[in-house]
Amino acid sequence: MQSTIKLLGQTAVRKLTTTTANMATSSFSNKYKFETLLVSTPREYVYHVELNRPQQFNTMNSAFWREMVECFQAISEDSDCRVVVLSANGKHFTAGLDLTDMGPLMETVLGDGDVARKFRTLQQFIKSYQLSFTSVEQCNKPVIAAVHGGCIGGGVDLITAADIRFCTQDAFFQIKEVDIGLAADVGTLQRLPKVIGSDSLVRELAYTARKMFADEAAQAGLVSRVLSDKEIMLKVALEIASAIADKSPVAVQGSKHNLNYARDHSIEEGLNYMVIWNAAMLQSEDLRVAAMASMDRKGPPPSFSKL
CATH class of the missing domain: 1.20.5 (Single alpha-helices involved in coiled-coils or other helix-helix interfaces)
Structure with missing residues (x-):
């Protein structure tokens, strides 16, 4: 019984x-159900976001611009995620803007409406596109971009908003907008100079639309690792993501926030901001947990609660 x-x-x-x-x-x-993105959880606290329009070379249509914001704003507040790996399905990372999906925008550009009203409409379009990639930069969680094949036009805008960038040996990067009569307007011209630190190189790439291949991208500092193929690159990216996810989320997210702040402010302003930040964060239980684990070297690694 x-x-x-x-x-x-x-x-x-x-x-x-x-x-x-x-x-x-x-x-x-x-x-995380999207039309243009595929989201999975390959490892604990690690989310994998993939651009998922392989037949269209992951070109960026209206659904993509909207879903990027929805996805990364949700991830930013998701305590089950601590790190994001961003990659793409198909032959290329992305071929950039989907020119076949530009009907509403072109109607405004070519229409006979009042200039001021056309300006307001176009302003809203551009700002909404910018938010799609700013949501990556402002995501509380670090984002590792893993690039293979072509990373063209808006792809460069996108990856410069990420925290860490890897690429395959066959990857190339191209600021293509000048070839279609545009200045890159969703982040490349603002972020790339701060990523690679060479104003001259940024201007050369932006004015000529020439391709920058993997070795040059690594030398310039756009990527920190060049891997032989996509499979190995994703394996390495996930390993790095797991290593980050094992750390205190308070410390990691605080590091990201303060690095972004320091990039856009003077050293003195960054230091003062850090004082205020850590005056609060030093009271977190994560400091005690990490300190105890550090003193007990034979014990298990520290385990941190969700944030």
Whole structure:
């Protein structure tokens, strides 16, 4: 009798566990269900976001611009995520703007409306596109961009908003906008000079639209690693992501926030901001947990609660 009751209890626990897991999976799938992006959780606290229009070379259409904001704003507040790996399906990372999806914008450009009203409409279009990549930069979680094949036009805008960039040996980068009569307007001209530190090189790339290949990108500082192929690159990116995810989320997110702030302010302003930041963050339990683990070198690695 007792064994029967025990067996029934174990069965009930298994069913409850399975039901809970299924509910969690369903909730994740619904939250991160997109038309142009594929989101998965390959490792604990690591999310993998993939550009997912391979047949169109991951060109950026209206759904993409909208979904990037939705995706990264959700990830920013998701305590189950601590790091993001951003890559793409198909032959290329992205071929940039989807010119076949520019109907509404071109109607405004070519229309006969009042100049002031056309200006306001175009201003809103451009700002909404900029927000798509600013949401990556402002995401609380570090983003590792893993680039293969071509990274063209808006692709450069996108990856310069990431924290860390890797690429494959066959990758190339191209500020293509000048070839279609535009100045790059969603982040490249603002972020790339601060990423690679050479104003001359940025201007050369922006004015000529020439391709910058992997070795030059590494030499310039656009990427920190060049890997032989996509499979190895993703493996390395996920390993780095896991290493970051094992650290205190308070420390990692604080580092990202202060690095971004320091980039856009003077050293003195950055130091003063750091004082205010750590005066609060030093009170976190993460400091105690990390310190205890550091003193007990033979013990298990520190485990940090969700943030």
